[in-house]
Amino acid sequence: MEYYPVMTLGRRGVNFITRLGGIFVMIGRFVVALKDIPRSVRLIFEQLYAIGVQSLPLIIVIAIFVGAVSAWQAAYQFKFIGAPLRYLGQAVGKAVVIELAPVLSALVFAGRVGAGIAAELGTMRVTEQIDALEAMGINPMRYLMMPRVLACLIMVPLLVVFSNFIAILGGLSVAVVGVDISSETFLEGFKSSFQVTDFVNGLIKAGVFGLVIGLIGCYEGFNTKGGAQGVGVSTTTSVVISSVMILILDFVFTVLLFRL
Amino acid sequence: MNECLIKIEDLHKSFDSNKVIDGLTLSIGRGESIAIIGQSGTGKSVLLKHLIRLLSPDRGRIYFDGKDIAKLQGENLVAMRRRYGMLFQSAALFDSLTVAENVGLGLHESGDYRKSDIDIIVQDKLEMVGLSGSADKYPAELSGGMRKRVGLARAIAAGPEVLLYDEPTTGLDPITADVINDLIVSLNQRLLVTSIAVTHDMASAFKIAERIVMLYEGRIAFDGTPEQIKISSNPIVRQFVTGRATGPIQVR
Numbered sequence: 001m002e003y004y005p006v007m008t009l010g011r012r013g014v015n016f017i018t019r020l021g022g023i024f025v026m027i028g029r030f031v032v033a034l035k036d037i038p039r040s041v042r043l044i045f046e047q048l049y050a051i052g053v054q055s056l057p058l059i060i061v062i063a064i065f066v067g068a069v070s071a072w073q074a075a076y077q078f079k080f081i082g083a084p085l086r087y088l089g090q091a092v093g094k095a096v097v098i099e100l101a102p103v104l105s106a107l108v109f110a111g112r113v114g115a116g117i118a119a120e121l122g123t124m125r126v127t128e129q130i131d132a133l134e135a136m137g138i139n140p141m142r143y144l145m146m147p148r149v150l151a152c153l154i155m156v157p158l159l160v161v162f163s164n165f166i167a168i169l170g171g172l173s174v175a176v177v178g179v180d181i182s183s184e185t186f187l188e189g190f191k192s193s194f195q196v197t198d199f200v201n202g203l204i205k206a207g208v209f210g211l212v213i214g215l216i217g218c219y220e221g222f223n224t225k226g227g228a229q230g231v232g233v234s235t236t237t238s239v240v241i242s243s244v245m246i247l248i249l250d251f252v253f254t255v256l257l258f259r260l
Numbered sequence: 261m262n263e264c265l266i267k268i269e270d271l272h273k274s275f276d277s278n279k280v281i282d283g284l285t286l287s288i289g290r291g292e293s294i295a296i297i298g299q300s301g302t303g304k305s306v307l308l309k310h311l312i313r314l315l316s317p318d319r320g321r322i323y324f325d326g327k328d329i330a331k332l333q334g335e336n337l338v339a340m341r342r343r344y345g346m347l348f349q350s351a352a353l354f355d356s357l358t359v360a361e362n363v364g365l366g367l368h369e370s371g372d373y374r375k376s377d378i379d380i381i382v383q384d385k386l387e388m389v390g391l392s393g394s395a396d397k398y399p400a401e402l403s404g405g406m407r408k409r410v411g412l413a414r415a416i417a418a419g420p421e422v423l424l425y426d427e428p429t430t431g432l433d434p435i436t437a438d439v440i441n442d443l444i445v446s447l448n449q450r451l452l453v454t455s456i457a458v459t460h461d462m463a464s465a466f467k468i469a470e471r472i473v474m475l476y477e478g479r480i481a482f483d484g485t486p487e488q489i490k491i492s493s494n495p496i497v498r499q500f501v502t503g504r505a506t507g508p509i510q511v512r
Contacts, residue, residue, distance in 0.1 A: 039371065124354075131314050132352035136366035136418070137338040143369065 019241075023219050026145070030215065033139070033146035043147040051113050051148065052155030056162065062108050063163040066100050067092065067170025075179040085181050089189030092171035094198065098258065101163040102202045103250050106209035109156055110242035114217040117148050118238035121221025122231040130222070145222070149214035156210030157203040164199070201257040208253060209246050216242045262289035265422070265454055266311065271320035273306055280306050282478030284320075290421075293448050293455045295469030297462070297500065299509060302475045304458040305349065308424050311456070312344050313337065342370070345415030345453075346424040351407040353399040353414075359386070360395035363413045370418070385413040388450075389443060405436035409443065416447060423447070425457035429464045441467045462501055474500060476509070 037044065074091040078084070121144060124130050133140050168190065175186045220238040224230045266288040273281040280303040288294055296304050309315040310322060313329050322329050324340055332340050353362050364382040367373045373381070386392045389409040399407060408428065415423060428444060429437035441464050448455045448468070459465050465472055466486045474482040474489070474497055482489060482497045489501060499507030 127350055128348045128352040129354055131309070132346070132348055132354075132414075134314055135312055135341060135344065135346045135348075136369070136414075137342045138366065138369045139338075 019219070022223065023215055026215050026219050026222075029141045030146055030149050033142045034150075036142045036146065037150075040142060040147055043143065044150055047147040047151035048155060051151040052158060055109060055112055055155070055159060058108060058112060059105055059159045059163050060166050062104060063101065063166035064170040066104050066163070067096060067167030067172075068174045070095050070100060070167070071171035071174040072178060075175070085179060086185050087189050088175055088179065088181060089171075089186040089191075090193040091189075092175075092186075093168060093190040094193055096167040096171065097164055097194075097198050097202050099202075099250075099254075101167055102160050102206040102209065103246065105160050105163045106156060106206060106213065106246045107243055109152075109159065109210070110213045110239055110246060113152065114213040114242045115235045115239050117214065117217030118220040118224075119231055119235045121218060122224030122234040125222060125224045126227055126230060140222070145218045148218055149211065152210040152214030152217075153207055154210070156213070157206040160203060160206040164202070198258075201253075204257065205250060205253045208249055212245050212249065213242045216245065262291050264288070265290040265292075265325060266456075267321075267323040268307075268310075269321045269323070271307070271310065271322065272318045273303065273310070273315065274318055279478055281310075281317075284475070284479055286473065286480065286483075288454065288456065291452065291454055292471060293457075293469050294471045294473060295457045295459055295465035296473050296475060297459060297465050298475035298481075299500070300460060303478055304460075304475055305426050307475070308346075308426055308456065308458050311422075311424065312341050312346065342366075342418055343421045344424060345418065345420035345422070347408065347411045347415045347426060347428055349427040349430060351399075351411035353407055353410055355399055357398075358395065359391065359397050359399070359402070359410050362399070362410060363417050366414070366418050381417060382413075385417050386410075388416070388447070389413045403436075405432055405439065408432065408440055412440075412443060412447065416451060419451075420453060422454040422456065423451075425455070425459075425468075427459055427461075428457060428468075429459065429461045434463075437461065437464065438467075440464075444468045462503070476500075 071088060071092050074088055074095070075085060078088065078091075121130070124144070130140050130144070133143060172183055172186050175181050176183050217238045220234040220241075224234040264287050268284060268286045271281050271284040272279075280301075284303075284307065296307065298304050306315060310317055311324070313332070316330065324343075327340075329340060354365065357365065360382050363385055364378045367378045367381060382395070383392065386395055389412050391406060391409050391413065394402065394406065394410075399410070402410065425444060428440050432440060444455070444457070445468055447453070455468070457464070457468055469486065472482070472484065472486055472489050473480055476496050482492060482494060484492070489497060492498060492501070495508050499509050
């Protein structure tokens with residue numbers, strides 16, 4: 001088969017713009033569907049549980065090791081530059097609250113929840129279940145999309161709150177056991193540098209990541225074509241796009257929220 | 261023909277470069293039982309999905325009860341769709357819901373019914389399709405024929421005026437297929453609905469329809485009664501009805 005690079009590039013460009021436009025349209029539909037929250041309370045709580053509560057064990061495991069590794073890495077670098085270890089709590093706290101907990105939790109969440117949403121909705125699309133909803137006069141945006149996106153928007157920041165707390169405990173454990181500084185010294189360092197704005201800005205980033213994961217998962221799911229292969233493609237695409245978008249938006253929001 | 265309920269005018273639909281429907285015009289009367297037959301890929305299911313605007317035409321108009329459905333928005337579109345009931349080819353049951361929840365979903369989400377009324381309606385519809393003992397089962401626990409029957413119960417739950425059947429007997433053994441055909445005939449008579457079935461199963465078409473329309477290359481190749489199609493001299497119709505591999509219809 002012959003390969004036409006310009007045509008391939010053009011087709012990819014059109015696909016990219018189509019997808020971007022589709023996601024913006026979905027944002028609009030999400031906002032419109034929010035008016036139906038009162039009659040969708042049961043659906044929203046189901047998603048809050050499935051998307052948020054059931055992600056908690058995974059987020060806890062991730063957070064323990066994020067905190068542990070960051071404490072060890074910080075201690076290693078302190079040793080390298082000769083910095084006093086009493087600042088270890090400060091370094092770990094800042095890194096976790098501002099960056100590591102929101103970003104790593106979101107990336108794991110994209111893998112677990114974003115992929116799950118794309119696979120579930122994609123399967124519903126190819127087995128005509130979404131057509132069946134519409135045929136019964138049920139708006140799939142209200143019934144399927146809005147509860148999932150809203151649950152992501154609410155639950156990612158909440159999970160990041162847990163993640164912050166557990167990661168600090170993970171860092172504390174490594175500091176006490178592996179680096180040989182007291183828990184008082186570690187926590188004193190953490191408290192001395194803790195700022196509510198850092199914490200809130202981390203949660204704002206987490207909310208944006210949650211929104212992006214939910215929207216992309218739903219978009220890819222709703223636009224699935226073909227059979228099992230199509231569902232696989234949607235699932236993979238959802239995780240890849242969400243992960244890239246998380247890292248890009250992380251940079252954008254870090255520059256906007258944390259002024260030098 | 262009875263008073264016209266559905267009117268399709270010069271319908272065109274393509275998917276990428278594949279022209280599926282090419283200038284189709286058809287009127288369906290209130291209370292009619294019509295079977296739309298044709299080879300796989302001739303646009304039968306696509307036509308059915310246009311009727312409730314799951315798909316939009318590239319060109320042409322569809323009128324339901326005198327109204328152009330392309331102009332319906334919001335609540336009016338929902339109201340039009342609720343006058344239809346549709347049995348999907350794969351039944352399209354919701355995996356996470358029980359049989360009873362599947363049947364009652366449309367009623368529940370409409371907000372027009374109380375829980376106790378929904379329970380009564382669901383029980384009644386499941387009895388009509390002979391599945392009153394399966395209310396608490398999940399779709400994964402059902403056979404193909406049972407899934408179709410649940411799909412039928414769901415389609416008739418809200419008391420529609422028009423029933424759409426997309427390949428109602430596909431994938432079923434001949435005996436179960438005949439049970440579904442009997443059920444469709446019985447429902448059509450009991451509920452006094454307009455019924456439109458898409459099928460390539462001639463035995464099913466002869467049994468459930470009083471009018472048969474054959475699609476070929478996106479247009480109507482035949483429109484008449486089951487008796488007329490049996491004696492049609494049109495070579496395209498003859499080949500399809502007798503199921504021969506050789507003739508003017510080429511398998512793509």
